[in-house]
Amino acid sequence: MHINSLSSEQIALQDAARKLAQGEFKAKAARWDAEGIYPDENHHRLAELGYLAMAMPEEYGGNGASLVDIYLVVEEIAKVDFNTALIVHDQNVSPRIIATCGTEELKQQFLPRFAKGEIECAISWTEPQAGSDATAVTTRLRPEGDGYILNGGKIFTTFGDRADYLLVYARFCDSKGARGIGTVLVKRESPGVQVHILEQKMGARGCNECEIHFDDVFVPADHVVTQGVAENSSGFVKPLSVYNATRVGMGVLALGIAEGAFDEARDYMKTRRQFGKSLSEMQGLQWMMADMRIQIEAARALCYNALLMIDQGKPDPTLSSIAKLQATEMAQKVTHDALQMFGGYGYFGSLPLERMVRDVRMLTITGGTTQIHKNAIAGAIFRD
Template sequence: MNFELTPQQIELRDAARKLSKEVFQDKAARWDREEEFPEENKKLLCELGYLGLSVAEEHGGSGLGLVDTYLVIEEIAKVDLATALIVHEQNVSPRIIATCAPKALQERLMPKFISGELECSIAWTEPEAGSDAASVTTTAVRDGDHYVVNGQKVFTTYGDRADLHLVYARFEPSKGAKGVGTLLVEQGSPGLAVHKIQHKMGVRGASENELFFDNVRVPIDNVVTMGSAENSKGFVQTLTIYNATRVGMGVMALGVAEGAFELARDYMMVRKQFGQRLADMQGLRWMMADMWIQIEAARGLCYRALSAIDAGKPDPCMSSVAKVYATEMAQQVVLNCQQMFGGYGYFGLLPLERMFRDVRMLTITGGTTQTQKNAIANHIFPR
């Protein structure tokens, strides 16, 4: 196994680090305070080609692997999780379209995704089907050259601003993953209602929304993967790509943890108490050493899982391991770093208060910690 980054990867990472420090860092508090989407950041990311890093070159993307893509996302997450999430989301739904959709749909949409002209949300979670993703009850019933969609989605990121929604629906009556497929519903379609969910704890620059479908007619040409009562192929196709988001959540958590760690380290170098720097107090030095061990362990798990996906040998169990360890680790690291600042860390004048609220989301979205542990246990005790 090669753990060294290539010169090209180092260059890519360093460019993202420079951009994050010089452009994104000082604006991060604004998106949180005003609950505003980082529109100007998105435009810049689009100009720099970051919205299609992992999309194949034939579709206008950069054709990079997931390791390369998440090296960029990790750097952005160090200073602004809301902006990192833009790159993450816009490298997921376009990849699903580019990989799973009919060629005509790819040709119609992919250039607009890469240019930033179109945004696509992923409408998967339902009130009664969160981590149990195969239990969706939203239906898509054939009616001539359309499908009629009925149901409800919840916690749809960017649902209020997306041009398209990639909706997971049950095409045929069946249980579990069989019968589940995906289709694209256009924003503003008759019968579609979008309600923004208020009082979000963190990552406030990324809205969460409820979507209500009341006899929404969708052209048959907008079907991405067909659901079949005979097999779960349509569901599995997109799930294989979407599963990479588990590791993505872990990488973003890694970035937040590193950002908090760097703030605490720099503070400890200059802050004095009882006649000595915090950096010279053995108890605190050991705390920092423990956190560094955890950060490096998370890095190894996350990039091992991404490397396996890039190599065409995805390991769902390893993806779950990476997500659980990295997200839970980051939560504790941010809390410990906040403690280093004493009373100052408790207030919003420092990024740590926001970071603590932000990182909490990553233990839930993309499959909760408990769901991932169930998946890991199923690997240990196969049925």
Template sequence: MHFGLTEEQEMIISTTRSFVEKELYPHEAEIERTGHLDMDVVREIQAKAMEAGLYAANMPEDVGGAGLDTLSWLMYEKELGRANYALHWTAVARPSNILMAGTDEQKEKYLYPCMKGEKWDCLAMTEPGAGSDLRGMTATARQDGDDFILNGTKHFISHADIADFSIVFMATGEEDTPRGKKKLITAFFVDKGTPGFSVRDGYQNVSHRGYTNAVLEFDDCRIPRSQMLGEVHKGFDVANTWLGATRLQVAATCLGRAERALQHAVEYSAERKQFGQQIGKFQGVSFKLADMALELKAANLLTWDAGWKFDQGTVTESDMSMAKLKATEMLAFVADEAIQIHGGMGLMDELPLERIWRDARVERIWEGTSEIQRHIISRELLRPLGG
């Protein structure tokens, strides 16, 4: 097996890292202090990201994106992941790939404006009573002639406050399964400002300051059939086709933050002296560094392996779950050990470590909890044996 990077991948890494350090790092402290992302700052960075060819780099070339293969895209995500999440996600936006599932008319209305930085999208699946069990959702879309009428609530919807439209998944019927009745799901585009559709502030989150969540409420919200994404009852088909690599995206951004934390820990271990020598020479510290590097490399390899397989068409659900599980749990470990090495200074906001430590917590929950990832992995092991 060849593990070397191509010249293009090396360029993607160096260009993105340089952009992150120069354009994103300087704004982190203000966002962490205020919990607010200034949209003037977003527009300024957005223009620079477009000029650098980094904006919407996850999308295909034929719609104006960079057309990166999955592995190269994950390397790009890793470098962006070093910075405050609100900054890199909003200012260096990556529109949802699910927009590619739209009709030509829908692409004109929703996809291309996102590619140009004129609009933002958000994805709405989770409900107060339906998190990991998406087929248990209670929000509904009822057909009425050529329209659908939407009712229900979605929550934990990331950046919905700035999104110009939501891609909403609603129950449109039921089917019998060996485990009882399950909801049939359909996806819709819903524009902000549509009567019966409201967006209200969500919850204060310990992780990712400045990156907001919202509650979406639908009260007899009427939309035309033309705003249905895909076919009736086929919402999961659309999601599974176009959202397959989101777990790997989470894994990749965790790699970037873990690498930043480890770098701080190594530098501090070489500079800080106690009892007449560098603290890195004490076994209690040096072994921590070794374990941090080991876990980071293992997570890197699992993520790159899954990304490469994704492009070959050979990736399994287990491959992606292993990458997401390992990278998110590794980040928690590395962030915690980096703080331990720094002692009290690790918890001060002069360094990014306390932020990385806080931000790490949500990674084991969104895009499928660690428990869900373990369920997927074990199910793939047991299924061939009838388990």
């Protein structure tokens, strides 16, 4: 599958990521899921190859890559190993927020360390009572000395158990809605931070989501990424420009899984014979594959178009919502249909289809649910 407008450098990047994914990551992918362990060795390999520093500007030691570049890599890895693809995706988000919103001092302090792979960061936004209603955040900062005291609780923080820093959404003052919310970097090992891993997870079992409590945690003033102010919602809105891309990134993760499932189904259909012929010769199944291909190509065009617009400085949040929704919903259907090609064998964990169906499920929930994106799309229709 091709995107016509890719440069020769981007094609080379895509080829290199494909070789790495197919040659090194594919064979081990089942293990992270089955044993519920973090793909540490893949993480080191990704860091060594510079894939975890792609998002950072070159002056801070990063690669200054475009979003299209980053997600070409994510897509190739997601085809075979969702847990490892999630590492590339997530480790490129927080540094971009700091690079986009932080002061020069903050960038100097943190970005080179992210670029070298010395530190990792997780996004801690969702709270038990602030899920889709993301501005209902009650985690609170109160000024004290040369910083703030943080109190509150978060849920579903991916990589919260291993990240050195948490990018926490919190309220800087008594305010309602988005006003007064800002973001701070909190060292996970600070006194007063408690992290509990959430058990019995459906998919992406190589990575953990966590419940986190902040009990009188000191946050130095120079760890503020965006200041929350009572007068407006700037501290909340600024990082959203980065999330705009992250949402499309969820779509690309889903796209990668769908493509991986499609490839598995196509290969199997050529070998499996029933009624004296191969499955690939049966028109009903050929049409299912054609439908999958159509859906994949449509989602792919949407995602890369949305990313390209952001790269070109013309972000379209509605297009990003459409791309995220379309790709993540498409991938639910495509992974299920691909599993169907394997009959009873697909239902068992000895084949990757069973894992792919579980892994992809989170993507219509996180990064804004399908329903919340539909609200945004509908809102834009009647606002414009």
